[in-house]
Amino acid sequence: MGKIFCIMGKSATGKDTIYKKLLQNDELNLRRIVSYTTRPIREGEREGIEYHFTDVETMQQLEQQGKIIESRAYDTIHGIWNYFMVKDSQIDLMQNDYLIIGTLESYIKIRNYFGEDKVVPIYIELEDGKRLTRALEREKIQCEPKYEEMCRRFLADCQDFSCEKLKEAGISKFYVNDELERCLLEVKRDILANK
Numbered sequence: 001m002g003k004i005f006c007i008m009g010k011s012a013t014g015k016d017t018i019y020k021k022l023l024q025n026d027e028l029n030l031r032r033i034v035s036y037t038t039r040p041i042r043e044g045e046r047e048g049i050e051y052h053f054t055d056v057e058t059m060q061q062l063e064q065q066g067k068i069i070e071s072r073a074y075d076t077i078h079g080i081w082n083y084f085m086v087k088d089s090q091i092d093l094m095q096n097d098y099l100i101i102g103t104l105e106s107y108i109k110i111r112n113y114f115g116e117d118k119v120v121p122i123y124i125e126l127e128d129g130k131r132l133t134r135a136l137e138r139e140k141i142q143c144e145p146k147y148e149e150m151c152r153r154f155l156a157d158c159q160d161f162s163c164e165k166l167k168e169a170g171i172s173k174f175y176v177n178d179e180l181e182r183c184l185l186e187v188k189r190d191i192l193a194n195k
Contacts, residue, residue: 002093004114005030005191006100006107009124010157011150012135014177016050018124019101021184028191030099033090035106036062039081043142051083062086070109074156077148085110093118097195104161108169120194122187123166125174 007015007022023030037051038059047053059082062068071084085106091098093114102110111119126134135154139145166172173190177183 001118002095002097003194004033004091004093004098004100004110004119005122005194006102006110006119007122007124008102008104008107008161009177010126010131010161011153012131012138013124013126014134014180014183015101015124017180018177018184018187019099021180022099022187022191025188028188029097030191031090031096033085033098033100035083035085035100035102037081037083039076039083040078052086056080056082059084069113070106072103072105077152078146104165104169104171120191121169121171121173122190123171123174124183125176126178130178 005022007019009015022028023032034048034050034052036054036059038054038056041047041053042050045051045053059068059071062084063071067087069085069087071082074081074083083103083106085100085102100110107119107121132154135150136147139147139150175183175187
């Protein structure tokens with residue numbers, strides 16, 4: 001029986017880099033679950049890789065069909081951005097193990113949907129000053145940097161990933177990503193132990 005390994009953490013902790021490197025590791029043999037979003041595509045992103053980029057109408061149709069496993073809406077300075085996971089042909093826990101990037105809220109909903117024994121949290125942590133520097137550097141390379149949104153996300157993370165909320169979700173293991181290779185080794189070891 002397969003499992004879903006859910007990477008989460010505050011913005012700019014290196015989740016995307018860790019996610020990509022874990023997927024490339026043949027020993028882990030993890031498959032991707034591509035989530036959906038109604039937010040605009042960012043410079044360098046590709047449809048079906050980072051997300052399935054869609055619109056609100058399509059999201060509403062999927063919801064009416066009972067295909068949305070979990071969804072979140074963020075009131076950004078650019079309007080409402082939705083992120084959601086769809087019950088589609090991507091997921092077959094009888095055959096495969098999966099890797100997904102999510103939030104604490106999405107992790108809880110996915111765990112509740114599939115069962116606690118099938119969903120394993122991987123919480124990535126990084127000191128706030130380093131996170132802010134990374135976030136600023138990432139935003140600078142965008143065609144149209146959205147610094148206000150970057151700051152909003154940074155501040156929202158403090159509430160979204162508070163110690164109380166992490167404890168309520170049963171997350172006690174943190175992977176500190178201040179040195180990528182060491183962090184990857186720790187995550188890889190624990191994924192293999194949980195398969």
